[in-house]
Amino acid sequence: MRRLYLVGFPLLECRTPWFDRDDPSGLGDNEKLSLLLIRYPLQVCTQPIAIEVTTVSGSPWSFFWGLNFFFSVLYSLACVTRWFDSDNPETNGGDSELLTFLLNKYPGEICPNPLGIEAQTISNHVLCVFCRYNPTTGFSCLNANQGGGVCADYKVRFTCPEDWCSSECMTPWFDRDDPSGLGDNEKLSLLLIRYPLQVCTQPIAIEVTTVSGSPVLPPGNNFVVYNPVFGFACVNAGQTGGGLCADYKVRFSCPAKFCASE
Template sequence: MSSKVFATSVVLATSTLISLSTQIFVNSSQTLDQAIFRPGTAGCITKWFDLDDPNGNGDYELLADLLNTYPGEICPNPIAIEAQTTSGQPASQTGNIFQVYNPTSGFACVNANQVRRKCADYKVRFTCPEEWCSRCRTRWFDQDDPSRLGDIEMLPLILIRYPLQICPKPIAIEVATVGGTTVLPTENNFLVYDPTQGFACVNAQQIRRCQDYKVRFTCPMRFCRRSMYLHSIYLFIYIIYTYTLFGVSVISILFSSECTRWFDYDNPDGGVFLLNGLFSTIDTVI
């Protein structure tokens, strides 16, 4: 195999990599009651993080600490944040006063600022921007529809149905209707919306019924690097197979910009001009 063919295979392998909605946005100048929906903040949702507990001074889920503890699993510039107690109660319903609650800094509840001198135990998750979500992102998956129970797009089922097309431990998830409308967990009644589990909408929990949804995931960068390596191996094996089956002359034609000379071995009296005819007639030239 020539170096030109090998170089071309590397380029093709790289090009075949896996390419791999409104959320409550609270900034430092807003109270929870003033929190607003921002349709423009669509992005991927991280898993829940619970780094601290309320023992001591309070519960601190600060972005800088989370980035250090979970490298690569959170974007450095989130566009939205959501906080809940570890039991699933929204932060706005706890009655606690928050010292910090914004996507650029994270979340902090100080015990001394509370009426009962004790914060609840909180967890947080973030919405990340498109440029971070798309670094190592899967295609869209739609393996269920909302008939019967609802629309169940759970990660274990997707892993079984689409092996090697998704990482076993995604770091973020996006959900949209099959028509393309992005949906976020804060404005819909979803049973599951988490990259570590997948997505589930149950008809019995809706006023009408669930729509038909699709999901995609953001994976750790090592998954895409490994995918590139595997694609390179598969392509290399394919090239070797083709080389063995058809011979070097055909490979040269496929990957070379050079053309053969003109051929005319048939006439229009009922015949058909076929490539295999050329091979059998002048196989030393093509």
């Protein structure tokens, strides 16, 4: 038996009774929250912060399936990302869909502080052996743990705070650096010092363009940092052909409460 909690929530002692509304004689055993709310009105809250699952005989259950079931509860929330598949099991000894990598590869498409994660194979199956995944780090499957086989090719998606999807709270454009030195550094930590109270400490998205307003980032420019958690940085030494970074400006999407407090 395992009890699973949303990251950041305290361990509360407010628990419902056990519910068993279905059995596996048909398509399977379906104990979805939406159906339990109908069958057992007023006996379960509409937004649970934890779930505990066991067989009716009290036998232990699969950890992976438990995780998948748990996070399916979160997907009643409206703010869900698209699916991401950045790796395959033929590289690096397995399939890793780590949050830090995905934030850099798909800037602005994933919140930096997801509430939940869902993982499936690209053929939409969920079975996995000794996989690890959670919303703060992402997903990882190692070929060495697959009993002589290899991991399937997985994709992931995230549940984000609702205001990440709906925020219309945008900062001004910031341009605190230019590429004449080592490069163009528009990191969030430096912007917070230069422009106090003009940018939130935990942005939910970042937008980058050149100071000339070009909507397309110049070809050949490679970025060492590009995500709402850390901001943006382009280093001259890393540019193809020995060129320099362009001069960039950035702006951020912030939680609605940041604009409301202004």
